[in-house]
Amino acid sequence: MTATGLRAMLGVQWRTHRRGTLVWVLALIALMVGTAGSIAGLYNTPEKIHTYAQAVTAGDALVVINGRVEGIDSLGGIIADEFGFFAAFLLPLLGISLVALMTRSEEEAGRLEAVLAGRVARYVPVLAGLTIASAAIVVTTVAFALGLTAFGVPATRSILYAASLGTLAFVFAGFAALLAQVTLHSRGVYTWGLLILAGAYVLRGVGDVTKTWVTWLSPLGWAEKAAPFGDMRWWTLLIPLTVACLFAALAVLVAGRRDLGSALVGGGAGPARATSWLRSPIGLATAIHRASILAWLAGAVILAGTMGSLAQQFIDAVLGNPAMAAAFGVSGAQPVDEMVALTQLYIAIIATGFAVQAVGSLRGEETAGRLEMQLSGRLSRLRWLAAHGLVIVTGVVIIVLVSSVVLAAGMAWSMGTPVNLGLVLWAGAAYLPAELLVGGLALALFGLRPRAFPAAWGALASVTFIAFLGPGLKLPAWLLDLAPTTHIGSPPLGTVEAGQLVVLGAIAATLGVAGAVGFRRRGVPQS
Amino acid sequence: MTAPQPVIRAQGLTKTFGQVRALDGLDLEVTPGEVHGFLGPNGAGKSTTIRIVLGLIRASGGHVELFGRDPWRQAATLHERLAYVAGDVALWSGLTGGQCLDVLGATQGGLDEARRTALIERFELDPTKRIRDYSKGNRQKVALIAALAADAELLVLDEPTSGLDPLMEQAFQEVVRERRKDGCTVLLSSHILGEVEALADRVTIIRRGRTVTSGTLAELRRHTRTHVHAVTVDAPAGLADAPGVADYVSERLDGHADSRFTIDAAHLDDSVGRLHAARIHTLTVTPPSLDALFLRSYDGDAGPLDAGPLDASELGEPAEAAR
Known part of the structure; x- marks a missing residue:
């Protein structure tokens, strides 16, 4: 088969997706190179590097989160370790999202039909999407390798490390292309892609802790086993490359053979009537947000469960080694509290992510034209917004409380002693004002500047960056203070000042009210 | 209600x-x-x-x-x-x-x-x-x-x-x-x-x-003109100058009088009377369709409809009008 229309298709895909692709690539490069630079500045003597290496290899908790980095006693090793958690999610996500956007989303929107009616073979859009995603991954990889080299990491090791991350992204790009053929909607591509990614993360963690072959089952493990700062196993890159090519080839094959708009996983019949619950504004809002509440909850529960069940290892590591504690940014004096505080920060970020995404889906209701239909009835704008606000806030609370319970249960199981559930719950609940503040910001954007809504995602990314990497990178205090999570006081480890919570809550409420007022005054739909 | x-x-x-x-x-x-x-x-x-x-x-x-x-x-x-x-x-x-x-x-x-x-x-x-x-x-x-x-x-x-x-x-x-x-x-x-x-x-x-x-x-139709095409045995008398008639063209074809003109709705009865007097052979009366109103209203910088009567060429039958 000749790739009829590949050039034209590449042009179309690039033209329609170049902005999003560039933002993704540039943001990722900036984040990775910037972080590497900060680490290089922080660990600028062999002694400091050695201390760090001693600390993180002392126990299994950090190994689960960041992976077992071979050759950690070097600047590159520290970067790889610090980056372990982020790289494990961001690079696969780069592959998944670019491919999903350029394949199933286009098909779902019906745009692909117009393209395929022209002189474009059926499998070409997938091929074009994969090509552009691969180009984006290569650019990111090269830039990262250059950045690492510039900060004093040996060039060959930089290249191998960057390549191991790049091939990781390839695997998930190929996998997403295949998912795009078998699921009917782009949501399915994300959901299944992220589920498999979470599975890969768990497998890598289990393998690293048990030091067994299990690591080799995970794409994240393949990247780790390239050992760029240890033995430099170049050949391991062949595994992800082969797998990625297999996935991609299969996707192209299926795309060429299936009907447009079809999927291997289809939908069946459903109820002919709506329940009175679904007819109510709150019932409909619940139906709209239910899937995403469950997805974010699943993420938070997996994280809390993993952290909780490793509590004993964490405590052993921290108690036995002050340097280890320092690597966590904690004192090591109250290991149980430190464990809870660390996990709750992660949970808070997940809950905040849900809030931003849920408010974003209101914007989705508007741009799709469904909001207009609803507001043409006797439902007032404020009641509509209130119903959604209530469901979203409930979702945030559910995510925080359920994963707190799971964390406490996991800890109790791991340590063999009862855990103060109230303390864990309180630590989670204390973050609610910070979570709602970011959600309120998203709502204000929705109400006042709906077209600028992507800025809410920017805010989430900034808060995440400051919360996780800020203290480690010793960012200036004013920068740390920009993130609402900073003001919570790291419960139960630190003291929570009620005044701070009230201020955060008041800001959140003000933003929410501003959003509601703006929404009431503006035209719907505002394109 | x-x-x-x-x-x-x-x-x-x-x-x-x-x-x-x-x-x-x-x-x-x-x-x-x-x-x-x-x-x-x-x-x-x-x-x-x-x-x-x-x-x-x-x-x-x-x-x-x-x-x-x-x-x-x-x-x-x-x-x-x-x-x-x-x-x-x-x-x-x-x-x-x-x-x-x-x-x-x-x-x-x-x-x-x-x-x-x-x-x-x-x-x-x-x-x-x-x-x-x-x-x-x-x-x-x-x-x-x-x-x-x-x-x-x-x-x-x-x-x-x-x-x-x-x-x-x-x-x-x-x-x-x-x-x-x-x-x-x-x-x-x-x-x-x-x-x-x-x-x-x-x-x-x-x-x-x-x-x-x-x-x-x-x-709306009242503002527009009806298109008439009649074939009569004799030449219709006085139609060219009859009130409401415009674009009048008449010729002899195969021994009959072939006449085309446009007429406003108010004077249709009078002109059909004159055609009848000339003994009608065939008669086609085309009222303005909504399409014509529509096209007229949409077309370029044309003013509002009631600014002036439409002429026959705008009212469809382009093939005949072009002949």
Whole structure:
């Protein structure tokens, strides 16, 4: 088969997706190179590097989160370790999202039909999407390798490390292309892609802790086993490359053979009537947000469960080694509290992510034209917004409380002693004002500047960056203070000042009210 | 139903989106009990007008009343009395058609159950299928059924039949007529002239955000000219100078008089009398179609309809006119 229309298709895909692709690539490069630079500045003597290496290899908790980095006693090793958690999610996500956007989303929107009616073979859009995603991954990889080299990491090791991350992204790009053929909607591509990614993360963690072959089952493990700062196993890159090519080839094959708009996983019949619950504004809002509440909850529960069940290892590591504690940014004096505080920060970020995404889906209701239909009835704008606000806030609370319970249960199981559930719950609940503040910001954007809504995602990314990497990178205090999570006081480890919570809550409420007022005054739909 | 004031009254509406002037002094009046056709080319401002009337967006200037009230301030209260089908029907892809019907019905204060059942049957809709598995036409049907089954005084339909096949289009027209018999007022924005011609009591034609003309179809036709082609045994006497006649051309063909002219509606009877006196062999009288009105109103920078009579060449039959 000749790739009829590949050039034209590449042009179309690039033209329609170049902005999003560039933002993704540039943001990722900036984040990775910037972080590497900060680490290089922080660990600028062999002694400091050695201390760090001693600390993180002392126990299994950090190994689960960041992976077992071979050759950690070097600047590159520290970067790889610090980056372990982020790289494990961001690079696969780069592959998944670019491919999903350029394949199933286009098909779902019906745009692909117009393209395929022209002189474009059926499998070409997938091929074009994969090509552009691969180009984006290569650019990111090269830039990262250059950045690492510039900060004093040996060039060959930089290249191998960057390549191991790049091939990781390839695997998930190929996998997403295949998912795009078998699921009917782009949501399915994300959901299944992220589920498999979470599975890969768990497998890598289990393998690293048990030091067994299990690591080799995970794409994240393949990247780790390239050992760029240890033995430099170049050949391991062949595994992800082969797998990625297999996935991609299969996707192209299926795309060429299936009907447009079809999927291997289809939908069946459903109820002919709506329940009175679904007819109510709150019932409909619940139906709209239910899937995403469950997805974010699943993420938070997996994280809390993993952290909780490793509590004993964490405590052993921290108690036995002050340097280890320092690597966590904690004192090591109250290991149980430190464990809870660390996990709750992660949970808070997940809950905040849900809030931003849920408010974003209101914007989705508007741009799709469904909001207009609803507001043409006797439902007032404020009641509509209130119903959604209530469901979203409930979702945030559910995510925080359920994963707190799971964390406490996991800890109790791991340590063999009862855990103060109230303390864990309180630590989670204390973050609610910070979570709602970011959600309120998203709502204000929705109400006042709906077209600028992507800025809410920017805010989430900034808060995440400051919360996780800020203290480690010793960012200036004013920068740390920009993130609402900073003001919570790291419960139960630190003291929570009620005044701070009230201020955060008041800001959140003000933003929410501003959003509601703006929404009431503006035209719907505002394109 | 017997409310004295118009159901919808818009005067001098303007709306700007940034630099774009979407509406530029638009007038629209819909009286109770009528089906009002709302016509205009793409981008003329039909959907914008409808959204302002519904209080979804706010006019930049001018005056608008819905049931005699301000739709922007009292949107939710006024909406109890109407049902709306948007131009681009978007529904929740995870819900079934039946669920969407009920959800939309709930926003309108409930559907008439008997009518809901009857309409599902009439439009041949499978209510157990999920929206994402429906075709565009079937999604359109869901929104239409929800609006037509609602107990509304006013139906606002924005190009409601764009995805329907001719059979369903037929069913739609029947149902709209029934609803009108029940006393319902209908604002029907449409591109399908046959549909408007079949349903509308009055029409408003807009172009570039302004009302070009408004009135009953008969009134609109009165401003335009009927095209007559007659073959008579004798040459018709005095027709060329008869009142109301224009573009008169007559020649002898195969022993008959072949005459063509245009005539305004008021003088048709007189000129046909003269043709009759000349002994009619064949006679073709072509009234101005809505298409002609439409094209005339849309065309370039042509002024409002009542600025002057249309000439025959604009009224269709281009092949003959060109000869």
